[in-house]
Amino acid sequence: MEKRIINPWQWQDSRSYVQAVEVKHAEGTLYCAGQAAVLADGSSSTDDMRNQLIQAIENLEQVITEAGYECRNIVRLNILTTSSAEFFSSFDILQQWIAKHGIKQASTFYEVSSLFETLKVELEATVVR
Template sequence: MERTAVNPWDWSLKLGYNQAEIIEGAKRQVTCAGQTAVDGNGVPQCAGDMRGQIALALDNLEAVLAKAGMDLSNVTRLGVYATDVDEALKNFDLLGMRFGPHNAAPPMTLLGVTRLAIPGLMFEIEATAAD
């Protein structure tokens, strides 16, 4: 798979994502459900801790991708939902720490929501990946 970044402006690069990417030569695509801060039994973790919830949601996303034979380098799009956008943005360095080593800056949308499916969860991340 070959990725070509499309960035008519550079401001999004400072936030860790491309405006678009051209994906060529992909053989498989995986669509991941939203991942949150739950344990292996689906029990919410890190109550009241946005940073902890982002870290665990990313762990869970990586686990789903690994089960599909992929990793964060394969992610072509992210959808992020947060009950407190400002607090999520304060902790977005975690995304850079995870995606940076893969040289990945997938296009992303961040939406503020009043709540997520399970009370107490503050952050959810969904992904599309290809190889």
Template sequence: MEQERVNPWEWQSEMGYSQAIEVRQSDRVLYCAGQTSMDSEGNPVYPGDIRAQINKYFDNINQVLTNADFKLADVVQIDCYTTDVNGLFEHWDLITDRLEQPTCTLLGVERLAFPELLVEIKPTAMR
């Protein structure tokens, strides 16, 4: 698979995302459900701790990607939903350190499926 990031400006690179990504010669696309800070029984964990919830998200999405024979480097798009936009930006480094400038949409929402959850991220991966 070949990827080309399309960034007519520089400012988005400081935020760790791309305006667009053109993908050529892709064999597979993996559309994922939004992933959150849930344990293996489906219970929310780390209430009130957005940093711990983001780390748990990456544990969970790594498991989903691995089971589908993908890896984090294959993620080209994320949709982020959070009840605390400022709190998410304070810990944005957790996302930019692990993902290679995917395209991104970030929405502040009133609440997620469980009131304890502060962030949900829905990735799309391509290979």
């Protein structure tokens, strides 16, 4: 697989995403459903944004790993949240995770009026191999 990052500017670098990712010769593509802070028993977390973001990342990583893919090959990561202000106060968590795996992904950020039950953040990824 070949990945090419397209960044006509540099300002997005501090925001931990890229403008576009071209993928050639991929052996497979994994489309992940939005992962949120849903516990193993299926119950929705009632924790604060920071803890929900940590749980959502852990859930996303588990799905990717169990499918036989690697987080470093995430090419698209969409973020949905019920509060931009709360999310960005915990943005360092996501940035650390992205840096840890060397992820270079295109992203779109959405503030939505609600998510399922008590959820505050959801991560939707596309991964290639």
